[in-house]
Amino acid sequence: MRLFLKIFVVLIVVVFVVIQFFQPEKNIGEISVNHILRQEQLPENVQQILRNACLDCHSNNTNYPWYDKIAPVSWMVKKHIAEGKKELNFSEWGKFDAYDKIVALEDIRQEVEQKTMPLKGYVTMHKEAKLTEEHVAALFAWIDKRGAELVNSPIVQ
Template structure:
């Protein structure tokens, strides 16, 4: 029992301790010239859907939830955003070559079609990021058109 108590204390101290460890926050006010919305002629409704449902993890600016103040949640999110940006960063859209743009658009279409994006773990808390069937359709139609125009 004593051992248990000691372990409990150690873990508690560790958990409190990690709260003081800094994380890189993915935040920027700057909208680069290469941003998807800047270089493409995106209709307002589609811009709003993509910004709400995709930009938190796929741009340089995340609208953080309150629980991001708590570790280890913050680390989890940090890792998540980092990976998301690596795959696709809408802020850097125009720095991709046509070949890469085509690949990214293809992946965007297939991920949305198959309900793989936005991630369930994300929409669970960000209810407004969920895509309804009609939203899915207008986004897919528009993105397909953009892809064909490349």
């Protein structure tokens, strides 16, 4: 029995080491001119919210802490980034027309209001991503202001 246990433990270790050689490609690109941080005049605290809580999954640039580089966590992270970017990529903000932006702003409000974003697992690992009431208020204030500007912009009317 003890031999069996030893073999089992060795096997687990071997599998763990071997899977480290199968690392997904990293999501690290240039900060493009279309990036929301370059496109919008965001108040400092709203920039901080996006940086701390959203951009790792919703842009072309992810900050990878060491534990995100370890398989199988790295595989899960890659999946989140791919799905997150498919829904909303803040690196492409400049390419959105006014309608797309209005819809995106409303989506963001809804996700944050319902506390479905940022993803719970992410907040557990990234304490700075936890949104306080002040964060949420600052974000919504900006969404209201920008949303109203967009709705009143000549293209939409």
